[in-house]
Every structure is written in C-alpha cells, then in structure tokens.
Amino acid sequence: KYLRLEGGIVKSFTHWQRSQLRAAAGMGKGTVFAAALAAILIPDAVIIVLFSSMVGIAPTVSNTAAPAIFNSVGNMMGGAAFGFLGVLYVIDFHLRNTILQVVLGLLLGILVMGTGVLKSLYYPWVPGLFCLCFSVVTVGWQRAKYFKRSNGYDGQTFFGATAASYAVAAFVILAAYGAWIFVMGNMWNEETRAELIAANNRVYEELGKGVAPDFGLNHTLHCTDDVDLVNLTDGDDKMEKKILKACKYAQGVWFLQWSAPAVVFICNAVAGIFCFLFSRTASRISAASDNTEEENSDEAVKHLQRVLKACFLCVVLMLGFMYSSMSVLGASVSLGSAIMALGAACLAATLGWMYLELDLSVLTRLTTEGALANNVIKMMKSDWFKALVVGGMNLAIPMMAALDMLRKQQRLMTGAAENDGDSYTQGGRKVVNELSTWNWWSIFSKVDILGIIWFAMILGSKATFVLFSALNAWLASMALSFPILCVLVFAIGFCMFLNPIVPGSAVYLFAGIVMGGQTQLEGSVGFWPGFGAACAIGALAKHVACCAQYMIGYTAGQKVKVQQIAGVDKVLTRAIEKNLKKRGLSAAKVSILVAGPDWPTSGLF
Numbered sequence: 001k002y003l004r005l006e007g008g009i010v011k012s013f014t015h016w017q018r019s020q021l022r023a024a025a026g027m028g029k030g031t032v033f034a035a036a037l038a039a040i041l042i043p044d045a046v047i048i049v050l051f052s053s054m055v056g057i058a059p060t061v062s063n064t065a066a067p068a069i070f071n072s073v074g075n076m077m078g079g080a081a082f083g084f085l086g087v088l089y090v091i092d093f094h095l096r097n098t099i100l101q102v103v104l105g106l107l108l109g110i111l112v113m114g115t116g117v118l119k120s121l122y123y124p125w126v127p128g129l130f131c132l133c134f135s136v137v138t139v140g141w142q143r144a145k146y147f148k149r150s151n152g153y154d155g156q157t158f159f160g161a162t163a164a165s166y167a168v169a170a171f172v173i174l175a176a177y178g179a180w181i182f183v184m185g186n187m188w189n190e191e192t193r194a195e196l197i198a199a200n201n202r203v204y205e206e207l208g209k210g211v212a213p214d215f216g217l218n219h220t221l222h223c224t225d226d227v228d229l230v231n232l233t234d235g236d237d238k239m240e241k242k243i244l245k246a247c248k249y250a251q252g253v254w255f256l257q258w259s260a261p262a263v264v265f266i267c268n269a270v271a272g273i274f275c276f277l278f279s280r281t282a283s284r285i286s287a288a289s290d291n292t293e294e295e296n297s298d299e300a301v302k303h304l305q306r307v308l309k310a311c312f313l314c315v316v317l318m319l320g321f322m323y324s325s326m327s328v329l330g331a332s333v334s335l336g337s338a339i340m341a342l343g344a345a346c347l348a349a350t351l352g353w354m355y356l357e358l359d360l361s362v363l364t365r366l367t368t369e370g371a372l373a374n375n376v377i378k379m380m381k382s383d384w385f386k387a388l389v390v391g392g393m394n395l396a397i398p399m400m401a402a403l404d405m406l407r408k409q410q411r412l413m414t415g416a417a418e419n420d421g422d423s424y425t426q427g428g429r430k431v432v433n434e435l436s437t438w439n440w441w442s443i444f445s446k447v448d449i450l451g452i453i454w455f456a457m458i459l460g461s462k463a464t465f466v467l468f469s470a471l472n473a474w475l476a477s478m479a480l481s482f483p484i485l486c487v488l489v490f491a492i493g494f495c496m497f498l499n500p501i502v503p504g505s506a507v508y509l510f511a512g513i514v515m516g517g518q519t520q521l522e523g524s525v526g527f528w529p530g531f532g533a534a535c536a537i538g539a540l541a542k543h544v545a546c547c548a549q550y551m552i553g554y555t556a557g558q559k560v561k562v563q564q565i566a567g568v569d570k571v572l573t574r575a576i577e578k579n580l581k582k583r584g585l586s587a588a589k590v591s592i593l594v595a596g597p598d599w600p601t602s603g604l605f
Contacts, residue, residue, distance in 0.1 A: 043135040053199070074115050088108070576592060
C-alpha cells in the first residue's frame, strides 16, 4: 500500500509539473509567434527586394551577376561554403554559445546566398530556394535552442504559433503581390513582358556570348515563336540549339522575377498547412509519450507507430518526388534540378521534424514492436540499402571520417575530451565499428548495378524525348488526318502499357507530345482539341490495357508455379486482395487502384 501511495504521489506531481510547463508555454505563444514571424518575413523580404521585379532591383541583380566570370566565382564560393560546413562540424557548432552560432550561421548564409546569386543566370530558382530553406532552418534552430519541450513549449504550442506566423506572412505577400498586379497594372501581358525583357538586357547580352563571341542575342529576333531559326542560322543545328537554350535561360530569369512573390506565397501557405498538421499531431504525440510508461502504454505505442508510419510514408513520397525529376531531366535540366532540390529540401524538413519531435527512447521501443518497424529495420540492414547509401555518399564517407578525426583533435586541444588513444570520437568509433561488419564486396557489386540503372534512366529519359521528336517529324511528313492520328496514338500507347518496364508517365508524355505537336500543324484541329484528345486517349488506353493485363494475369494464374512466384499465400497479397474485394470505393481500395503499379495490380488481382 505504501509503494502504491508513493507511486501515486510521484505520478500526480509529474502531471502537475507538466501542466505547469504547458501553461507557461501557452503564455509564450506570442513569443514563439513573433520569433517565427521574424524568421519567415526577413528571408521573404530578401526575395521580394533582390529577386522580384515588384521593387525593381531584381533585373539589376541579374544583370550584375550575368557575366561568365561570376559563374566561375559562384563555383568557388560554393566550394568555400561546402568547406565551411566541414569547419562547423569540426568545431562542434551545436555546442557553441548563441552569439558565435549566430555569427557563424550568418557567415554560412552569406556564402550560400552568394553562390546562389552568382549562379542565378542558369539556375534562377536557387537564391529563392536558399532563402525559403533559411527560414525553415531558422525556425528549427529556434525550436532546438529556445522553444524546447524541456522549457515548457510543447509541439502543439510551437507549431501552432509557427503555423499562424506562416499564415500571416503568406497573407502579407499575397496582399502586396495583388496590389502590385491589379492596382499598379503589372498584369502578365505583352507590355509587362516587354518591360522585363528590356530591363534584363545584360542577361541577353551575356547569354549571346555563349552562343558565339560576337553574337548579340535579341528576344524579338531570336526568341519569339514566329522566328525561323533554320534560315537565320543557315541550317546550322548546333547554332540553333545554342540559341534556343540561351532564350530558355533568359526567359526563365525574367519570368521568375515576375512570379517570385507568388512562389513565396505558395511555399508559405504550404509550410503553414504542414505546421498546422504538425501541431495537431504533436499534441497526440506528447500525450502518447507521457503514457508510454502507464497503464495504457500499449495504446500510446500504437499511436506512435501510426505517426512513425505517416513519417515513413512522407519520406517515401519525397523520394518519389525526387525520382520523378528524372522524367523531367530529358526535357529541361534546370527544371529537373529544381524538382530534385525541392524534394531534397522537403525530405530534410521531414527528417528534421522527426528528430526534434519524436522521443528517441520511445523510438527505440518502437523498433522492437510492430511489423512496420521490423520491416524498415530489415530493409535498412540489407546490402541493397547499404549500397544505395554508399553510392549516394561515395566520397563523403572518407571525408566524414577525416573530419571526425579532426574533431577529435580539436576536442583534445580544447580539453573537451580525454586522450583515450582512439583517433575517432565516440560517435565516430561507433560508425567505424558498424562499417567494419559490412560485406563490402557485396555492397560494391550492388553499387555498380545501381549506377548502371541510374545511368540508364538518365539516358533513357533523354532518348525518349529524342524518339518522340523524331516520331513527330515522321508523322508530320505523312500528313495523317486527325482520326487516324488518334487511332495510331491509342494503339502505340496500348502496346506501351502492356510492356511491364514502361512506366505510365511515359505513355502520357508520348500522347501529349505527339498529339500536341501534330494538332498544331497547319490545317489540323488546333492545340486545345489535341490536348483534350490526348487526355482521353491516354485514359482510354490505360483502362483497356488494365483489362488486358487482368486477362493475362487470370490466364497465367491458373498455373501453380505462377501462383508460387506471385506469392498468393503472403500476408501482403491477401491484405490487398481483401481490400480490393470490398464493395464500394473505400480509401484503401482507391489508393491501391490509383497508386499501385499497373501490372502487379491488374495482373495479380
């Protein structure tokens, strides 16, 4: 009885202490809101002033950074920023005082921003992305440094106030952008485009030097739709491609200057929505974490497992988003790089939130409970996953080892660590010991295979667009009628869908490029009818091909060997089958039908 009474008193005191901390956090919502709003609005203001035509400085910045010498300086500054990151790791940046952290962080921000500005002629989206990432990093630093859970700021308080800050910032940007467009008369029209082109004259001049030393690139003469570059370049294909590429870079620069505030508004709105969702989730995570040692700990652990599953799905989604950039690289290297960078930034933000908000002790327990955690751990221990990590990091692995040795020497010199005879820090030694247990022959063999697949994907995406262009030219020479063209595109798309290695996106690209190109020829139906026909043909080909795949799977499924290969007795297969057999359109059934690969879904089920 005494022990139960003592345990009840301790538990009551703990709950009272937590309630007091949460009350203090509620009083500090205004502080969190003000700090987060400052961290968001300052980078937004930098984008509006330096990289948007709202204020008028953006063309000056682009013209100043246009000379080729600045592109080389940008490469060197990027290398300096990368080296400075290594210095921060060696000196234990996270353990330094606040003033030093702020100074070093600003210095790193200057190097990174300088790299983005000097490279903005070919990658105009980089400076804006750096500014938006800087605001996210600053908010995360505030969370880790000042608004920690141990200081009484729970996740619901912090992310709720941060969501409000993002909402206010988005409203301010939208109001200013709307006034600039509708009140000040900067609608997207020919007059606005002409002003932007005239303001970025140095950009065209420097890009023209990339075509030929004395070539003067002019938007009216070289970059409009009605320009005949074949006659202008006397049939020189290389010159024509250089002109088209230079025009694309120039148009990307001044279009982003006009649309930058809209991009900032969208990013702030999306970040606000995610912070709001995080705040709703954080309250449940906090309650579940508090109950992991109590009577209803099983229910708490189940909730945390659901949260972990959602985080894992977000990571997979971001990786898929980055993978989709490979399909765009064939058409636009700049756009594909932007999608890849945006996906990487979102992935880093998701992992950062998991690190800050999920209790490591609870995660350790979750790794021993639940099928998802066991499957994830099994996947991470496989040689294929290790090969993916080694292939992705490659030279970064020995570089991190060298930096860890330098960090150990820095700690010995400053007295932060004792000399234990080891060249690595304690954390570094754990990594080295883990790496020593890996089967490196198997891993390197799989790295070779993954490298070949990666190269084949890049080459295949570019070859696909070359093939589509050649097919467009061939069809144009045949002068097919619109109905015959529709039948031909449907037949080819149907055959592509029946090929298991061809993704569905390639079929839709094929239909859009061919129909879009052929229907704009003289005497055809025009772009918009061709656009509608491409959508209808792509959808029809997919559904007919799914029926054909089902018939192939139904016929082949009569053989026991095929059933064994398909794993019809596996839990995953049975679970998918059970969901698909439910009447109606449940969320699980629609998710499988929409997101599941065509061949496994249609052929197996």
